[in-house]
Amino acid sequence: MSDSTRETSTELFATVKYDDKGLVPCVVQDYKDGTVLMVAYMNEQSLKRTLETQQAVFWSRSRQAYWIKGESSGNIQKLKELRIDCDGDCLVAKVEQIGDAACHTGQRSCFYRITDAKGKLEMTSKPLFDPKKVYGK
Amino acid sequence: MSDSTRETSTELFATVKYDDKGLVPCVVQDYKDGTVLMVAYMNEQSLKRTLETQQAVFWSRSRQAYWIKGESSGNIQKLKELRIDCDGDCLVAKVEQIGDAACHTGQRSCFYRITDAKGKLEMTSKPLFDPKKVYGK
Numbered sequence: 001m002s003d004s005t006r007e008t009s010t011e012l013f014a015t016v017k018y019d020d021k022g023l024v025p026c027v028v029q030d031y032k033d034g035t036v037l038m039v040a041y042m043n044e045q046s047l048k049r050t051l052e053t054q055q056a057v058f059w060s061r062s063r064q065a066y067w068i069k070g071e072s073s074g075n076i077q078k079l080k081e082l083r084i085d086c087d088g089d090c091l092v093a094k095v096e097q098i099g100d101a102a103c104h105t106g107q108r109s110c111f112y113r114i115t116d117a118k119g120k121l122e123m124t125s126k127p128l129f130d131p132k133k134v135y136g137k
Numbered sequence: 138m139s140d141s142t143r144e145t146s147t148e149l150f151a152t153v154k155y156d157d158k159g160l161v162p163c164v165v166q167d168y169k170d171g172t173v174l175m176v177a178y179m180n181e182q183s184l185k186r187t188l189e190t191q192q193a194v195f196w197s198r199s200r201q202a203y204w205i206k207g208e209s210s211g212n213i214q215k216l217k218e219l220r221i222d223c224d225g226d227c228l229v230a231k232v233e234q235i236g237d238a239a240c241h242t243g244q245r246s247c248f249y250r251i252t253d254a255k256g257k258l259e260m261t262s263k264p265l266f267d268p269k270k271v272y273g274k
Contacts, residue, residue: 004193010256011258012256012257012258013254025162025176027164033173034170036166036173038222039162039164039222039227040181051183051270052254054254061152083249083250083261084149084248084250085175085248086241086244086247086259090248092173092248103223104223107223110223110224110227111221111222111229112224113220113222114218114220115220115221115233117188117189117191118188119147119149119188120148120149121149121221123186124220
């Protein structure tokens with residue numbers, strides 16, 4: 001492997017550029033069929049925990065707390081691959097989604113609504129589980 | 138189609154939640170094989186222009202200007218599908234990438250670097266074009 005294709009082991013953390021809130025967006029993609037399941041945010045510590053545990057750990061902007069994806073529902077995301085973009089301000093995680101559904105609504109993907117050219121939305125799938133049963137009231 | 142699967146035509150623009158800079162991230166995915174090509178940002182006007190022209194139009198945060206993707210390189214992105222997530226703060230655009238490469242480095246995808254569990258980065262692909270020839274010096 002040439003020097004140009006291998007960088008140092010500290011490179012990821014030297015390369016990530018966090019926004020003014022210390023966060024970087026992470027696109028979560030099903031490792032088998034490439035479906036974009038969700039987009040969530042990581043800070044440096046959640047990125048480290050994701051790598052260490054090989055399981056998706058985000059920073060919840062609404063709760064202002066670490067968010068081990070699937071901690072409540074059991075629908076964890078096992079890390080298969082983690083990529084960083086050209087300018088270091090976005091990540092893509094390819095994961096194995098346990099329980100098939102990534103969205104808190106019970107949908108497989110958070111992106112279950114499609115728009116037409118005029119902005120009319122349509123649901124493209126049905127929930128795989130009932131959120132009330134999984135998360136309680 | 139039932140009421141629950143069809144929403145009104147103003148729904149997209151009523152549903153999008155912009156951040157404190159008036160922007161929403163948009164994951165751009167190859168419509169054929171699902172590769173995540175890039176992530177860029179849209180404001181309301183660039184979102185409207187994307188729908189009207191059926192071609193990706195972003196807001197460049199670095200240049201603070203509208204950014205018709207591919208305007209310089211010719212590598213435009215034809216819109217095939219646009220989705221919005223459960224809480225309205227992220228978009229996924231499936232596109233036909235003209236010229237195959239989406240990244241300004243000449244790579245097909247901006248996410249050409251993969252990390253191992255220790256944060257060591259590795260290039261996973263080679264550029265499809267020479268940026269100097271496409272963009273000049």
